Amino acid sequence: MKKFLTVLLSALLVAASLPLAAFAQTASEETPVIKGDYVQGEVIVCLDSGSTAPRSRSALPDLLAGAEPLMTLSDSAGDADNTQLRSRQAASADTPQVLALVKDESRSTEALIAELESYPQVVFAEPNYITTNFETTATETYPDLSDLQWANSDQSSKNNPFENPKGFNIGVPDWNIPSASVDSENPVVAILDTGVDLTNPDLKDKLWTRPAGSSLPGGDHGINVSGEGSLENVVDTNGHGTHCAGIVGAAWNNMGVSGAGEKIEIMAIQSNTSISSKIQGFDYVKQACREGVNVKAVNLSWGGPGQSKALDRAIEETGKAGAIALVASGNSGWDNDISNSMASGFLNNPYAVVVDAANPTGTMSTFSDYGKRTTDIVAPGSQILSTVPMDQSVYYPEKDEAPVW
16 A cells, blocks of 8 residues: 555656636626636536526526536535535535536626626636646656656666755655566556657556446547547647656656556546636546546646636545546746645645645755645656657757767
8 A cells, every 4th residue: 555655646746847706796896807818708607506407407597508518516415524525515515516618709708707606506607717738847768768767766877967865756666677466456647638649658558448338438548628639539749748647657668768656557638728628637537437447646737827616626526536636836936825826726625736846956946836835745846757759859968879969
C-alpha cells in the first residue's frame, strides 16, 4: 500500500509542472464584472434535476429548455457521515442536480447570467471559463534520458545538468528498475488534456484499454470531448497531453524517459480549453469508475483566472466515484490565497490536491503559484524531461556527441 500511494502521489509532479455567479439585477445595480477569459454567449448552470425531467422541460424558460447536459451530480445520501460534504451540498441535499451548458450568441455572458440566476430552477450560473495549459520548462529527445530525470529519485550521473540536492525529489521506490510482478489491478490515471500520442514507444504499451463489453463511449484508450473530430480520436496534435502522460507513466524500457509509476496505465481524454469540455471529461471518468475501471486520479495541468463552481462540483462528483483530481496551482507566480486563480476555488474540496512547482535547486519555481491555505504540496515542476508526439522533434544537446551549441 505504501508503495502504491507513493506512486500515485508521484503523479502530482505533472500537475505541478505544468468568478462567482452573478445575482439577478435590479434597475439600479451595475452589471457584474467577470474576471478571467470565457466563451462569450455561453453559461454553465447547475440545475435541480427535477427541472430537467421530460415532463417539466416543456415548462422551462426557453433559455433552459435547450440547455446541453454536461454531468449529473448525485445526491449527498451516500455522504451522510461527511460533515464537510454535507455543508457543501446543503442547498440541495435531497435531489440530484445537473450541470448544463446554456448558449445564446446574441447576448452577452453577463446578461445571460443575470437572467439565469433569476430562475428558481437554477442553483448557480457562471461563465464557461477558458483554461490555459501549464507548460513545464522541459526538453525531450529519443535516447535513454532517465539519468537526467531528477524528479523521481537521486541521480548519480556526473553528466546531469539538472543536479539536485540529495533527497530533494519524490523518492519513488525502486524507480526505473523493472519488476517481474504482474498486477491485474494497475492504477489508471486520466490525462484530461490535449490527447495522447498513441504511437510513442514510451507510451504505446502503457495505455489503458477499455474493457470488452463496456458501455463507455469513445475509443479503446479514452474519449475525445473537444468537439473536434470523432469521440474515438484522442490523438494529440498539440503535445501538452503527451508530455503529461510521459511524466506519469512512460515505460521503464531503457529508452526515452521513464514515468513516475511502472504499473500506471494512461487514460487519454482530449478536451478543448472550455470548462464545459473539462466537465464532460470528468463525467467520462465518473462513468468509468462506476463500471469498475481502476481510475485513481485525474491530471489537471491547466487552469487560469476565474473560479468555477461547476468544475469544483465535477471534481467532487468524480472524487466520490473513486478518482481524485491533481491540480496545478498555476504558472503566474500568484499568491492563490488572495488571487482569483481557478485552483484557489477548490479550497474546501476534499478530492482536489493542489500542487506547486519546485526546481532542481530545491526551491520554488519562479513561475509557480503558491498559497498557505489554497495549495497542498510542492512537487518537481521545472526542467522535467518527458515524451512528445512522434511527429514532433526536440533537440537536446546534452545527449549529442557533437552538439551544435
